[in-house]
Structure formats: C-alpha cells, structure tokens
Amino acid sequence: MADLVMAELGYASLLTSFFLTIYAAGAAFFAARRQAPALYASARNAIYVVAALTTLAVGILEWALITHQFRLEYVALQTSRAQPLLYNVSALWGGQEGSLLFWAWLLAVFASVVLMQNRDKNQDLMPYVIIGLAIAQGFFLALMTIATDPAQSGFFLLTPYAKDALNALVGNPFRLLDFTPRDGNGLNPLLQNPGMFIHPVTQYLGYVAFTVPFAFAMAALFTRRLSDVWIRTTRRWTLVAWLFLSLGLLFGMQWAYMELGWGGYWGWDAVENASLMPWLTATAYLHSVMIQERRGMLKVWNLVLVMLTFCLSILGTFITRSGVIQSVHAFGVSSLGPWFLAFLGVTLLSFLYLLFNRMSDLKEENELDSLLSRESSFLLNNLILVGAAFATLWGTIFPMVSEAVTGKKVTVGAPFFNQVNGPIFFALIVLIGICPLIGWRRATPENLARNFLLPMGVSIATAIGLFAMGVREWYGLLTFGAVALVLVTIGMEFYRGVIARMRQHAENPLVALVQLVASNRRRYGGYIVHIGVILAVAGIAGSSFYPVETQANLKPGETMQLKQYSLQYDGLQIYPTENHQVIAARLTILENGARVGTLAPEKDFYESPNSDASQWTTEVAVRTTALEDLYVILAGFDAKANTATVKVIVNPLLVWLWIGFATLVAGTVIAALPDPREARATIRSRVREALARA
C-alpha cells in the first residue's frame, strides 16, 4: 500500500507545484504593475513552496528506487534488486521521466537561491526574473503532470484523477503498473559506471543553471534596464553554469573512453553535439560580456548569446531525452518532441518580439576604434565560436530537416564535423595565443610585432623540433606549433605580472604569483582556463592524429607487440561479483623488455530475470603515462580453450586531455571566487544606471 500512497503523494506534489508556478508568474506580474509588495512576497513564497514540493517528489522517487517499489513503472525499468545502491540512487536521472523531475527540481532550488541572493537587490528586475523562472519550471512540471501525447490523446489531461488517465502523460515519473513485478530490469549495464553517475548530474546542472542568466536577460529587456547590471549580477551564475557544462563534457568523454570500448572519447554523436553547442555559445558569451562591461557595446549580441545558450540547453535536453536523431545513445522515440519544439518556438518568438521592441534602449555607448584591438579579437572569437556552434547544429539536425523538406534522409558523420570544426578550432587556438598581445581599443602593429617575436620563435622551434623527431604531417606540426605559441604568450603574461609585483612589493616569485592571481581573479583565472584548453588540445591532437592499434588471438604464454610494448597473455580468470560475472584476460605488460605491470581487460555478463535485458559489457584496461595511453580491449574469448582475442591501441598524449580539463576547472573556480574588484564594479554599474534613469 505504501507504494501507492507515496506515488499519489509524489504526483500530487508535482501537480500542486505546477499550479503554483502559474500563480507565481501571475502574482509577480501584477505585483510589478501595481506596485504591490505583498503580492510580490506571495509570488516569492510560491517559488519557495515549489522548491519544497519538488524536493519532496524527488525524495519519494529516491525512496521508491532504493527500497525497490517495483509497482512504480519507473522503478521497475531503472532498478533491480541486485543492482548496487549507487546505481539505484543514480537511476533518478537514468531515464526520461526521472530526468524531467531532476531538471525541475534543480531549477526550483536554483530559483530559491536566486531569490535569496537578491532579497534586497535588483528589486525592479526581480518580479520579471520570477516570471521567467516560473515559466521554465512550469514547462517541465507540465510535462510530468498534465501534458499528453498530442498524436494520441490530445494536448492536455484535464481530469488527472480519472481512471487510467495518468498513463497517458508523456513524462509522469510516478506512473503505476497494474501489478507488482518481483524484480526490476535494472539500469543498462553500460550506464553502471561511476562516470555515468556523475556525468548527467553535471550536464543537467550546467543546462539548468543557464536558465538564471536568461531569466535576468528577459527581465532586463522587459524593464528596459539594459545596462550591464543584469550581466554583472549573473556573472557567477554564468561561470558556474559554464563550469558544469565543462564538467559534463569531461565526464561524458571519460565515460565513453572507459565504457564504450572503441578507444575514443568523442564521436560527434548527436547527444555529444548537444552538450557541445551550448558550451560554445556560452564561451562566446563569457568573452563578449567583457566588451559590454568595459565599453558599453555589443548589448544586442550579448542578449542573443544568452538566448541561444538557453535554447541550446533546452534543445540538448530534448535531443538526449527524445530520439529524434539516431545516435549511439539509441534513445527510443518519445512523445516529448512536439512539446519541446513548442517551448523553444515560444521562447524564441517572445525573445525576438521583446528585442525588436526595445531596440531603442539598446544603443551602443561606444564604437570600435581599430581593427587591431582587444575588442576586435573578442569579436573574432565570438564569430568563430558561434560559427562552430552553427556548423555543428547544421550537421546534427540536417537529417531531420532534409527528411521533412525533401522526403529523403541525408546524414553526415564524424568526417564532416572534423573537416568543418578542425580549421575553425585551429583559428580559435591561434586567437587564444594572440589575444593577450593586443591591447584594448587600439594596438599598434609595431607593438604587436615586438610582443610576437618570442612566442612565434618558440612556436617555429617546436615545429622544427617535431619535424626532426620524425613528425611529418603538416596538421600535426601546425597544431603543436600553435600550442607552443599559446603557452608562451600566456607564460609571458604571468611572467610580466610576477616581475612587476616582485619589484613593487618585494615579494618572492611564488608569493608574487599567488598574489597576482588573487588580486585579479577574473583575468588570471581566465588565463588558467586558456592553459587548460591548450593542454586539452594537445591531448586531442596527439590521440586523434597518431593512434596506433593491433589485435591478436592469444594462447596462454603467447605475446603480442605494439610499439615498445609487449603484452604476454597469462590466461583467463572467471569470477562472479555482486551483480555480474567477470571474464578477465590477464596480461603482463613489458615496455622495452622490462616488466612494468599487469592489465586485465574484461567482458562482464549482467544477467537479468528478464532475459532480453541480460547483457554483456566490455571493460577496457588502460595504462596511462604522460606520453601515451596503452588501451587494451578484450574483444573475444574462448573459455574452454583459454584463449583470448585482444585489441590494443596506443593513444599518444591522451592524459593531457584530462589534465587540461582539470586545469580549466581550476581556472574557472578561481575566476568565480568572490572578488572585491568585481563587487565594486557591480556597485558602480548600479549607481551609474540609477543616475542615468534619474
């Protein structure tokens, strides 16, 4: 009985939340129009209550997942008795309905945090911020509580408590079966990996957090308060959202690398592209806001970038959770499509309407002075990033578009994305290197040339050195030359700053470095992010330009060779674990003839009471050094003959991809730390805006 009562309670709290979001939006609107503080307080309280109720719903679903309440369809599909607790917990975001709940819950929590942060600030903006947040929340809550499949049973469910009515909903996480299965199917074994525990969480945190800057942008448009106040207010939200999108990319790549077992980490799959696109536009936005803050320019462009990032986040959720685009993630077709497209369409149209309506308030305060200036290099960076996002979007959604228009389905794969994004990203790397050398407003070519001499020299020397070592491919020489260029220019920035501090404050170099970063966290945090990006580029270039592989069928005692490695096969090892059987191939690894360790790539068998759900997975074994990864796959085995087919890949420099991302994360955290400089600048902006309005 408890299961039925709890499911009812869960659904009821979501339905109540849905009505409360509508109330909050309405109350906030009239509060702003009629100057009614009591009504505004009521709208705020409604948002807090939504946070409490969705937390309750998440708690109920987690309780059901952990205690095996298989009467709930979602629990029966996503968990099983034998499944480790960790993956029963993470089943909350393992499936479609749970993901929707997770989204709505995160947004509810974020909305409450925003309200608390702005209790005494931005009072003119806040009612409209509430409206924006409440609408986004209401959309996700509606999918779970009242939206039905338009193709089958109309758009809305008007009588949720009629018999069987709830089964028609597109996204109800508390849907009940008419019987209680003895056991559930369990999460797909491919998703039973620590990377999959954390990847969706970070990805959703990133997607959802971008709702906050977008809500502020819409509020600024609505109230015509279009100075840089809304940008400064949401600066840290944007950074944190970007940080989580980056972490989402990182954990997604690591999962693919360790779990999918094909030796790579990125396949330009639709779902991967869906996580990359908002990251690209958000990166553009992080740069272009600096121009609005310093020079009062690019106001329209910044609004457009925030809107694009939000829409691409929604699109990302949709692509991942529907099945419109065939992908290795192989999600089935769901009935969510029309709803997501409608929400995107309404968002886009209302944004454009407001934007054109407010054009007169969006005058630029300055003009660009010179083609050779920091501003221009930021503009170029923006064009490149947005260009890459659009090229990726084009390749991702073209199959759908071409089928709709011509009836023929045409598609592109990884070669297209590499061919297009390769040169675009190369231009971006070079730009990262040149940008710090160019001053704001107007730089002189002589100055640039002088600053450019050392980095260019090192860059050319690197390329020559690599050529001497036997690297012949022009793209390899070019990329690593560019990597050296960027590292030197950023190194010079740090060197100059440290020397200046050492002179001024008589500090030793280490203290000077720490103080330098601490005194301008945003700037030097940004440079650290750039170093991270460049290290990641080195890892990507090494592993995608120069991988080598081989395979062999081995009897015990036999060895196989790849580069300087020999792998000696010592036989199979078969043993059960908590919820699966392991078949491992034991290998002794020798490097240049010396024993350096052992590796044991596995095939695991997950048996399910539902035999269709039983499945094999491949667990690779990897030996990582600073220079290269030795990546070993057990491709096949014969338990009787004790033989194994082993595939080995050497991925040069791959670890630098992970190190680069770790550096990027560290830099972002530094840039997002509370910074007195930024706080003062925000206050100045507020005062300036108030003076301008008075």
Place this chain on the structure above:
Amino acid sequence: MSSIAAPAERGAAVTTGGRWKFFIGGLLILGAIAYVTLSSFQTNAIYYLTLKELNTQRGSLINQPVRINAPLDKSSIQFDDKTLLLKFNLKEDNLVLPVVYKGVKPDTLEQGESVVAEGKLGPNGVFQASTLLVKCPSKYEAGTPAK
C-alpha cells in the same frame, strides 16, 4: 564621482567611419565558415536509407557510402572472435541484406532491435559496414519486467 560616471575606457568614441570595416570583416569570416560548412557537407553527406529504399536504388548505390537502418535478424549473428569478423543479416519484410563488419562486436548487438550501419554495398550484394550503431528497443531500457 568621476570613477562612477566615467571609467577610463569610456572616453568619447573615436569615429573613424570604421563600422564598415568590421561589418565587411565579419561577413568575410562568416562567409568562410559557411563555405567550409556547406562544402564539407557536400562531400560528406550520405543517404540514410531503409532496406526497401536501398533495394530499389541498388544499381546506382554500388560502392557508394550509405547509412542504412533496418531490423536485425538475431538468429543470423556470427562472430569469429579470432579474426574479429562479424556477420549478420538485416531483414525487412522479405528483403535480406547480409552485412560484414570487421572489428569488436558491439555489446548490445544481441538485444538490438535494429541496426544502423554505415558502409558500402559491394557488387556481390554484401554490405561492408565501417561503423555500426545498435538501436535498443527503448532508450537504454528493456521492456516491461515480467510478473
């Protein structure tokens, strides 16, 4: 007050009539990106076909790269784990397409309802796949559990 009203960077704009320079520069860059996108698309776009469509256009598609999506005949799966040679048939109504793939067998193949294969149709009627995607019944979920 001066620091509030006018930070150093906010001096009067130097109008050099330079807007056009930026406009043209930006257009050139966007044009270049658009050109690269469209031309790469032309060279890399391939037809995404069902078995029926492949069959009717068989003549013109021999040795052309295509992507096909068709139901998998599970009983036909053969995998030689010594040579990593995978063979199976795709089957739609009464059409059967033998597929050959060299590489590690996807873990999800046995549960696959249908397969998306990219590759070329040989003159002998055998499809040489270079990449395989297995489409599972529903997301990463199996059907409703048994009573």
